[in-house]
Amino acid sequence: KPLVFSGVQPTGNLHLGNYLGAIRRWVELQASHDCIYCVVDLHAITVWQEPAELERSIREVTAAFIASGIDPKRHIVFNQSRVPEHAELAWVFNCVARMGWLNRMTQFKDKAGKDRENASSGLFVYPNLMAADILVYRATHVPVGEDQKQHLELARDIAAKFNHDYSARIAEKGIGVEIAMGEEVVNGYFPLTEPLIEGPATRVMSLKDGAKKMSKSDPSDLSRINLTDDADAISKKIRKAKTDPDALPSEVAGLAGRPEADNLVGIFAALAGRTKGEVLADFGGRPFSEFKPALADLAVDKLGPIAGEMRRILADPAEIDAVLRDGASRAREIASRTMKDVRSIVGLLGD
Ligand code: AQP
16 A cells, blocks of 8 residues: 655754645645654754754644644654664664765765765765655655655665565565566565655745755745744745846746746745646736735735644644654554564564
C-alpha cells in the first residue's frame, strides 16, 4: 500500500516556501494515502540550535501542520527524536552510503560554506538520516520541494545498495518484496522511494533575490513570508519585494529572464489554485503597483486563518505534546518492526 512520509525541520521562521512546496501538498495527500508527517528535530541540530528555542520551534511546526489541515488522528504526526529507530537505521546507512555520494550533495556545500572543516559531521551525513526517516517506514512516496530532489535520489541509491548487498540474506530470511528497478524486478527489502515534487510552487524564491530560494535561515526577514506574519507584515513584505520596472507579460513565456516576476506570479498561482497562464490572462500588461496589492490581499486571505489557528493551538502546549507523544508511539510500532528485520538481515544478533 502506498505510504507517504515527509518532514520539516524545527529551525524557526516557517515560511511560504515550506507551506506551498510541502505542507499544503501533504494536506491533499491525506485523502488518498496513509501519511506520516515528522518534525525532524535531529536534522535541526546539525547546525547549532538554542535548546529552549528548539523546543518552541518543535511545537510551532506541529501547530503549523495541524493549522494547515493535517489530521493527527487519522495520520501520524510526531517529532523524530522520540522514535530512536531513525537514528539507529541512519547508523546502518552511514555504513552503506559511500563518501563519494555524500561529497556530491550540494546542500552540504551550501550550508557548510567556506569553513567546511568546522561543519558538524552530522551535517555531512544528514542525507543518510533522511534516507532512514523515509525507509524506516518503507515509505513509497515523499512530497518535498525541489531542493530535496538530490537527497531523495541518494535515498534510492542507499535502498538499492542495501537490497543488493544483502540480497542473499533477504531471500534466505524470506522477508523480501518485489521491487521494480527500471525494467527489472528484484527481491529486496527497501522500496525505491518516489519523490513527489509537484505544483506551481516547488521552488519559492526569496522576495529580495529571485536567484535564491526562500529560506528560514536568510538573515533578512523581508526575504520571506513567515506563516506567523500578520496582515500588515505580509502586505509590507510584498510591497517591498524586488521586481523589475516592466509591466507583467501576458504569457508565461514572457516571464523568462525575469526571476522576481516569475516568482510572484508563481506564488499568486499557487495560492489561488490557478496556473501562471491564468494569472497572466488577468494581470498581463498591468504594472506591479496593481499586481502587488492583489497578491497581498490573496496571501492575507489564505495565510491569515492558518496563523490564527496556529496561535490558538500554541496556547495549549500540553495538547501539542500529547499529539506528538501519541504519534510517536504509533510510528514506533512500524519503525521497530523494520529495525528488527534490519538487524536480522545485517547479522546484528538481536531478539
Ligand atoms: N523555498 C522553498 N520552496 C519550496 N519548497 C521549499 N521547502 C523549503 N524551502 C522551500 C520545502 O519545505 C520542506 C521542509 O524544509 P526543511 O525545513 O526540512 O528544510 P530546508 O529545505 O532546509 O528549509 P529552509 O527554509 O531552506 O531552511 P534553511 O534556511 O535552514 O535551509 C521540504 O520539503 C523543502 O523541500
